[in-house]
Amino acid sequence: MLDKELxxxxxxxxxxxxDRRGFIKYMAAVGLTAPLANQILALGGVAMxxxxxxxxxxxxxxxxxxxxxxxxxxxxxxxHFATGTKDQDGSCLFYEPLACWDPDGNMKLVLAAEIPSIQxxxxxxxxxxxxxxxxxxxxxxxxxxxxxxxxxxxxxxxVDPATAAITVATYRDITVAKVDDLTVRITFKKPTPxxxxxxxxxxxxxxxxxLFADYKGSKSREAPTNLAPVGTGPYKFVExxxxxxxxxxxxxxxxxxxxxxxxxxxxxxxxxxxxxARAVIQxxxxxxxWNIQVEDDVLLRLEKGGKGKTIxxxxxxxxxxxxxxxxxxxxxxxxxxxxxxxxxxxxxPAVRKALSLLVDRESVKKAIxxxxxxxxxxxxxxxxxxxSKNTSWEFSVxxxxxxxxxxxxxxxxxxxxEKDGKKLKLLYQTSINGPRQKTQAIVKxxxxxxxxxxxxxxxxxxxxxxxxxxxxDTYAKFYADMExxxxxxxxxxxxxxxxxxxxxxxxxxxxxxxxxxxxxxxKKDYDAVIExxxxxxxxxxxxxxxxxANDLMYQDTVFIPVQHRLKVEAAANNLRPIISGWANETDNxxxxxxxx
Amino acid sequence: xxxxxxxRLLIAIPxxxxxxxxxxVVLALAPGDPFSELATNxxxxxxVQAALRAKFGLDDPIHxxxxxxxxAMLHGDWGFSFVSRMNVDALILQRLPATLYVIGSAQILALLIAIPxxxxxxxxxxxxxxxxxxxxxxVGFSLPTFFTGILFILIFSVTLDWLPFVYTTDIKATGIxxxxxxxxxxxxxxxxxxxxxxxxxxxxxxxAMLDVIRLDYVxxxxxKGLGQATVIVKHVMRNAMIPVVTLIALQMPAVxxxxxxxxxxxxxxxxxxxxxxxxxxxxxxVVMAVTFVFACLVVLFNLIADVLYxxxxxxxxxx
Numbered sequence: 022m023l024d025k026e027l028x029x030x031x032x033x034x035x036x037x038x039x040d041r042r043g044f045i046k047y048m049a050a051v052g053l054t055a056p057l058a059n060q061i062l063a064l065g066g067v068a069m070x071x072x073x074x075x076x077x078x079x080x081x082x083x084x085x086x087x088x089x090x091x092x093x094x095x096x097x098x099x100x101h102f103a104t105g106t107k108d109q110d111g112s113c114l115f116y117e118p119l120a121c122w123d124p125d126g127n128m129k130l131v132l133a134a135e136i137p138s139i140q141x142x143x144x145x146x147x148x149x150x151x152x153x154x155x156x157x158x159x160x161x162x163x164x165x166x167x168x169x170x171x172x173x174x175x176x177x178x179x180v181d182p183a184t185a186a187i188t189v190a191t192y193r194d195i196t197v198a199k200v201d202d203l204t205v206r207i208t209f210k211k212p213t214p215x216x217x218x219x220x221x222x223x224x225x226x227x228x229x230x231x232l233f234a235d236y237k238g239s240k241s242r243e244a245p246t247n248l249a250p251v252g253t254g255p256y257k258f259v260e261x262x263x264x265x266x267x268x269x270x271x272x273x274x275x276x277x278x279x280x281x282x283x284x285x286x287x288x289x290x291x292x293x294x295x296x297x298a299r300a301v302i303q304x305x306x307x308x309x310x311w312n313i314q315v316e317d318d319v320l321l322r323l324e325k326g327g328k329g330k331t332i333x334x335x336x337x338x339x340x341x342x343x344x345x346x347x348x349x350x351x352x353x354x355x356x357x358x359x360x361x362x363x364x365x366x367x368x369x370p371a372v373r374k375a376l377s378l379l380v381d382r383e384s385v386k387k388a389i390x391x392x393x394x395x396x397x398x399x400x401x402x403x404x405x406x407x408x409s410k411n412t413s414w415e416f417s418v419x420x421x422x423x424x425x426x427x428x429x430x431x432x433x434x435x436x437x438x439e440k441d442g443k444k445l446k447l448l449y450q451t452s453i454n455g456p457r458q459k460t461q462a463i464v465k466x467x468x469x470x471x472x473x474x475x476x477x478x479x480x481x482x483x484x485x486x487x488x489x490x491x492x493x494d495t496y497a498k499f500y501a502d503m504e505x506x507x508x509x510x511x512x513x514x515x516x517x518x519x520x521x522x523x524x525x526x527x528x529x530x531x532x533x534x535x536x537x538x539x540x541x542x543x544k545k546d547y548d549a550v551i552e553x554x555x556x557x558x559x560x561x562x563x564x565x566x567x568x569x570a571n572d573l574m575y576q577d578t579v580f581i582p583v584q585h586r587l588k589v590e591a592a593a594n595n596l597r598p599i600i601s602g603w604a605n606e607t608d609n610x611x612x613x614x615x616x617x
Numbered sequence: 618x619x620x621x622x623x624x625r626l627l628i629a630i631p632x633x634x635x636x637x638x639x640x641x642v643v644l645a646l647a648p649g650d651p652f653s654e655l656a657t658n659x660x661x662x663x664x665v666q667a668a669l670r671a672k673f674g675l676d677d678p679i680h681x682x683x684x685x686x687x688x689a690m691l692h693g694d695w696g697f698s699f700v701s702r703m704n705v706d707a708l709i710l711q712r713l714p715a716t717l718y719v720i721g722s723a724q725i726l727a728l729l730i731a732i733p734x735x736x737x738x739x740x741x742x743x744x745x746x747x748x749x750x751x752x753x754x755x756v757g758f759s760l761p762t763f764f765t766g767i768l769f770i771l772i773f774s775v776t777l778d779w780l781p782f783v784y785t786t787d788i789k790a791t792g793i794x795x796x797x798x799x800x801x802x803x804x805x806x807x808x809x810x811x812x813x814x815x816x817x818x819x820x821x822x823x824x825a826m827l828d829v830i831r832l833d834y835v836x837x838x839x840x841k842g843l844g845q846a847t848v849i850v851k852h853v854m855r856n857a858m859i860p861v862v863t864l865i866a867l868q869m870p871a872v873x874x875x876x877x878x879x880x881x882x883x884x885x886x887x888x889x890x891x892x893x894x895x896x897x898x899x900x901x902x903v904v905m906a907v908t909f910v911f912a913c914l915v916v917l918f919n920l921i922a923d924v925l926y927x928x929x930x931x932x933x934x935x936x
Contacts, residue, residue: 086789096701096898104655104700104898185668187661239672242702262711263701264894265886266786289783291884291894296770300783304774307783483899487650488666494648535663 075597076279078614082271084282087613090307092297094290096263099247100226101179101186106511106605109223110311111267111288113607115162116226116252119153119172120217121608124334124601126513128217129609132156132167132227132253132276134203137216148212148558153220155203159276161229162257169199172220174230183238188225190517191218212558215514223605224511226252255281255611264290275611282614295319301591302329308615309598310591311606314456317391320589327594333392334588336602337403337510337518340394340457342380342449342464342503342581343540344373349448349500356530358499360541365443367502371428372445373578376503378421379467380581382414388463389456394584400574402585403602407515407567412575414582421471430472438472450478450494450501452485457505460583490533497534499541507586513603515567516555522579523548542579622924629916636912641686644901645679651699651899673699686905696902700895705906709888715786716875716887718799719806724872726811727818728865734815735822739830740849750819757816762809766882769805780805784885806883810876814868821864825857859929866922870914874907 030047033039078084095111096104103109119133128136134154137143143152159167176197179186186192196208197219207219219225232251236244250258253276256269267288271281289307294315301310302320305328313320313331320331348362366372382396398414401407430438430445438445449464451457458479465475478501480494485506493500510518520526521537524544528536547570554566574580590606592598595616599609652669655661670676674685689696695705738747774782781802788798829835830853838852875889884890888907895903926933 090783096698097703099702102702104652182668183672185665185672187655187665189665190662242697248701248703260787262786262886263698263703263708264891265712268787287785287787289785289884291886291890292783292881296782296882296884299770299775304778304782306781481648483650483897484648487648487899488652488663488670489648489650492648533667535667537663 074612076612076614077597077616078279078282081273081275081279081281082284084615085284087283087286087309088307089286089288089309089311090292090297090300091288091290091311092292092294093312094264095261095267095288097247098250098258098261098267099228099244100224101184101188101228102241102247103187103224106224106509107290107311109226110605110607111261112226112250113223113254113605114256114267114269114286114288114610115250115254115258116228117254118222118226119155119220121222122513122601122604123609124599126601126603128221130156131611132159144216148209148214148216150206150208151216152200152204152206155205156276157203159253160274161253162251162272163229163232164274165229165231167227167229167253168202169205170202171227171230172205173197173199174234175220175227178228178233178237178241181238184241186241191225195219211556214558214560214563215512215516218512218514222512222603223608228252256286259285266290277611280611286610298323298331298591301593302326302331305329305593308593308596313589313591314393315589316389316455317393320391320591329591329593331392332590332592332598332600334590334600334602335403336588337401337513337515338507338586338588339397339400339402339510339582340460340505340507340584340586341400342376342505342583343499344376344503344579344581345499345501345540346543346579347499347541349502354530357493358541360527360529364502366445366447369428369430369440370578371424372430375421375424375471376468376473377578377581378415378417378424379471379473380414380464380583381416381467382583383416384463385460385584389459390584390586393587393589395587397582397585398575399571399585400580400582401515401519401567401571402582403510403513403515407564407571409568409571409575411568411572416467418467418470425471425473432472436472437474444474445472446474446476447502448476448478449503449505450480450485451505452482452496453479454482460505488533488535495534497528497536497539499528499539504539505583519567519570520551520555522574523551540579542574542577544573544577547573618924618927622920625920625923629920633909633913633916637687637690637909638683640905640908640912641683642679644904645682647899651675651901686902690909695906698895698900698903700898700900700903705902708891708903709906709910712875712886712888712891713873715784715885716880716889717872719784719803719880719885719887720810720872720876722803722807723810723814723876724865724868726807727814730811730815731818731822732861735819736826736849736854738819739823739826740845742827747823750823754816754819757812758820760813761878762813762876763878763882765813766805766809766879769809770882773805782883784883786886806879806885810879818861818864822857822861825860826853829853829857855929859926862925862929863922866918866925867915869918870911873914874911 030039030044034041034044091107093107095108097108098112100109100112100116117131120128120130123129132155134156135141137151137153139146155169161167176192178184179188179192194210198206200206220227229251232246233244248261255272255275257272259270260268270285275281294313297310298313298315298320300306302323303326324330344367345358346364346367347358347360348364349358351362353359353361386394386396398412399409425438430440433439449461451461461477465477468475484492484494485496487495496504496506522542526536526538527541528534528539550566550570554563557563557566588602590600597614597616599612600606601608652666655666674682697704698708734750738750741747770782773780784802788795790798835848835852838848875887877889877893880887880889881893892907
C-alpha cells in the first residue's frame with residue numbers, strides 16, 4: 022500500500038505537482054532519511070538535485086589561515102589505509118571523491134559533473150549499474166589532468182588483496198570500467214538500491230594513477246605519496262607530521278569557482294577533547310575542534326566565554342547494551358560464550374525485558390550526553406532513515422520487579438533475586454571512557470533496586486576493540502553477560518550495519534571471533550528479512566524490511582539502546598563550517614568560510 | 618682511560634641485548650592490537666584486519682619476530698610504524714627537536730635555579746633563606762606536573778590571555794618574531810617542568826654541599842685565610858658535585874625521552890607524546906624503538922658520568 026502511494030508521489034514529483042522538498046519531508050516522516058529519499062527519487066525516475074549552497078565569498082582565497090584542532094591527529098594520509106576517521110579527515114584536504122553529502126543528506130557534486138539518475142540515463146533502471154560523468158578540465162596538484170583512468174585505478178588498487186585497503190568492502194563486489202576519458206561505469210552484481218557508496222564521501226576519495234601505479238599490492242606501504250598526497254582538492258599539500266600536524270595551502274587551480282576561501286589550512290593533533298574545546302570555545306586559539314565528546318555542563322560553562330560554540334550534526338550512532346545469548350561462564354571445547362550453550366539467565370525473556378526497563382535513558386541523557394544525545398528505543402536510529410515507529414521505551418523499577426516476580430525470580434535472603442538456585446548476578450563490561458562508566462553506574466543502581474546484582478567491568482579501549490585472539494577481554498569474545506559500546510554508522514544506509522547480526526555471522530573460536538554477530542543471537546526471521554532487504558530494489562519495501570529487522574531485535578531485547586548520539590564539534594563564532602551527520606567533518610571543507 | 622671506556626662499551630653490548638629481549642617480550646605479551654579501531658567500523662571486513670596482521674608479521678611466533686627485529690636493527694633499519702606506515706627513524710627525528718628544545722630548556726632552568734639556591738642554602742643552613750627554599754622545594758616536588766600545567770593554563774591562557782597553550786611547530790613568522798614566538802609558547806611547559814626538576818635538585822645540591830662543607834679540609838682552607846667565595850666554589854663545590862653530576866647524567870636521557878604528561882597537556886609534538894600515543898595504539902615498532910634508544914642513552918650517560926668523576930676528583934682512577 023505504501024508502495025503504491027510512493028509510486029504515485031514519485032509521479033507527482035516528476036511532473037511537478039509535488040515539490041521535491043515536500044516529498045523528502047514526507048519520506049522523513051515515514052522514517053526514511055533524506056539521502057535515501059533522494060536516491061529513491063533517482064531510482065523512480067526523478068533526477069537527484071544538488072542541495073542549495075549557502076557559500077557567500079565571491080573570490081578565491083583571502084580568508085587567512087584556517088586552524089583546525091583534531092585532538093587525535095591524522096597518522097597517515099592515504100584514505101584507503103585509514104585506521105580511523107581522523108586519517109580520512111586529513112586525507113580529504115587533498116584528495117576528493119566524485120560526490121559528498123551535505124547536512125540534509127543531499128548529494129553534492131565534487132569531481133563528478135552530473136548526478137546520475139534514470140532520467141539522464143546514467144542510472145540503470147534495474148539498479149545494476151551507474152555511470153558517472155567526470156568534470157572536464159580538473160587538474161591535480163602536480164598539473165596532471167584527472168581522468169577516468171584514475172577512478173578505475175583507484176578501484177583496482179583497493180581490490181588487490183595484497184594492498185589490504187580498509188575500504189575493500191565497498192569495492193570488492195563491483196566492477197569499474199572506463200567508458201571514455203571522462204566517463205566511468207560501475208556495475209553491481211545484484212540490484213543495489215544504495216548505489217552512491219563507491220567513490221562518494223571522504224572515505225572513498227580517488228587517488229592519482231600516475232603516482233600510485235608502481236605501489237599497488239604488496240608494495241603499497243612504500244609509496245612516498247602515502248605521506249605527501251597529491252590530489253585534486255582545495256588545498257595543496259605542504260607538510261605532514263604524523264599525529265601532530267597536517268598543513269596545506271590554497272590550490273590556485275581548484276576546479277570550483279571562488280573556492281577555497283582560506284589561504285592555508287592547518288590541522289593540529291594531540292591532547293584531549295576538553296582542552297580542545299577550551300582552545301576553540303574559550304580562548305579562540307583555533308577555529309574548529311573535532312569530535313568534542315565532553316560533558317555538556319563543561320561545554321555550557323566554556324560557551325559563556327563567547328568566542329566559540331558547539332555545533333551538532335545528527336547521524337545514526339547508537340550507544341547500546343548488548344545481551345549475551347550464550348553462557349560466558351561455561352567452557353565448551355576451550356571456548357566460553359560457546360554456541361553450544363544457552364545463557365542461564367537471559368534464556369528467560371522476562372529477565373531481558375526487565376533489564377530493558379531498568380535502563381534510565383532520560384537520566385543518562387540529562388547527566389551525561391546532554392545536547393549530544395537523544396533517547397531512543399531503537400537499535401537502528403539511523404541511518405536516521407529507517408527508524409521504526411513501532412517501539413517505545415520506559416524506565417520503571419516497579420514494572421521490572423513485577424515482570425521478574427511473575428516469572429518466578431524471587432528475592433533471596435541477600436535481596437538478590439533467584440530462581441531454581443540461579444542468582445540474578447550479571448557482569449556488565451564496556452571500554453574505559455568517562456560517559457560509559459557513568460552510564461554503567463546509573464544502570465547498576467536501578468538494577469540493585471530491582472534485586473539484580475550487577476558487577477561492573479571496564480576494559481582499555483585498545484584491548485576491548487582489538488582482534489587479538491589471545492585476549493579474553495575483547496568485545497567479540499564477549500566473556501560477560503552484557504556489554505556496552507557503539508558501532509559508528511559511516512554511511513547513510515543500514516545494510517552493512519544490519520547484516521552483522523545474521524546467524525551465519527556469529528563470533529566463535531572457529532572463525533577466530535571475527536564473526537560480527539557478537540551477541541550470538543540466532544533468529545530465522547531476522548535472517549530472512551535481511552536477505553529480503555538486500556535483494557529488494559523497491560526502496561520502500563526495503564525500508565520496511567529494515568524496520569522489521571529492528572523490531573525483531575527490539576522484541577527479543579538483543580540490544581538495549583541507551584542513547585542516539587549526535588556528532589559534537591566546536592567552532593569559532595564567525596566560522597561557517599558545514600558538518601553532516603552522514604559524512605566526515607572535512608567532506609564539505611571546500612565550502613567552509615568565515616563571516617566577516 | 619681509553620681501555621676503560623672500551624671495556625665499558627663492550628660490557629654494554631650484552632646488557633643492551635638483554636634489555637631489548639625484555640622490552641620485546643613485554644610488548645609482545647601486552648594485550649591490544651594496532652588495528653583495533655578498524656574492528657568497530659562495520660564497513661571494514663574482519664579479513665582486512667587479519668590480512669594486515671599477517672602482512673606486518675604480527676602472527677609470527679615471538680622469537681622469530683625478535684630475530685627479525687634484531688637483524689633489521691643491526692642493519693640500521695628501525696622498521697616502520699604500523700599506524701602511520703612511516704619509517705620509525707624518520708618519525709623519531711621529526712619529534713626530536715621539540716623535545717630537545719623544551720625539555721632541554723627545562724633542565725637548564727632547573728640547574729640555574731637549583732645550584733645557586735642549593736649552594737647558598739647549604740652555606741647558611743637553617744637560616745631564613747634555607748627555610749624558605751626548603752619549603753618551596755617541598756611544595757614544588759609535591760605538586761605533580763599535570764596539576765601545575767593545568768593551573769598555569771587556567772591562569773596565563775584562560776584568565777590573563779597572555780600565553781598560548783597549544784604548542785605549534787609551524788610558526789608563521791620569520792627572524793626575531795619567530796624566536797620570540799618560540800620562546801613565548803615554551804614559557805609555560807618549560808616553567809612547569811623546570812620548576813618541578815629544580816625543586817628536587819635543590820634539595821639534592823643542598824645535602825651534597827652539607828656533606829662536604831663540614832670536612833676538615835674545608836676548615837683548613839678557611840684557616841689558610843681563603844675567602845668564603847673561593848672556599849665554597851673551589852673547595853666545597855667541586856667535591857660536592859660528584860653526586861650531582863650523577864643525577865644530571867641520569868637526567869640527560871630524559872631530555873631525549875621527553876616528558877609524557879607535560880607534552881600531552883601542552884600538545885608538544887615531542888618524543889613523549891609520540892611514545893604515549895604509540896603505546897595507546899599498540900604501535901609496537903615505535904614503542905620498541907623509543908624505549909630502546911632510551912636504554913642506550915641511559916647506558917651511555919652512565920659511562921659519561923663515570924668518566925667525569927675522574928676529572929672532578931683525581932683520586933678516583935679509572936682502570
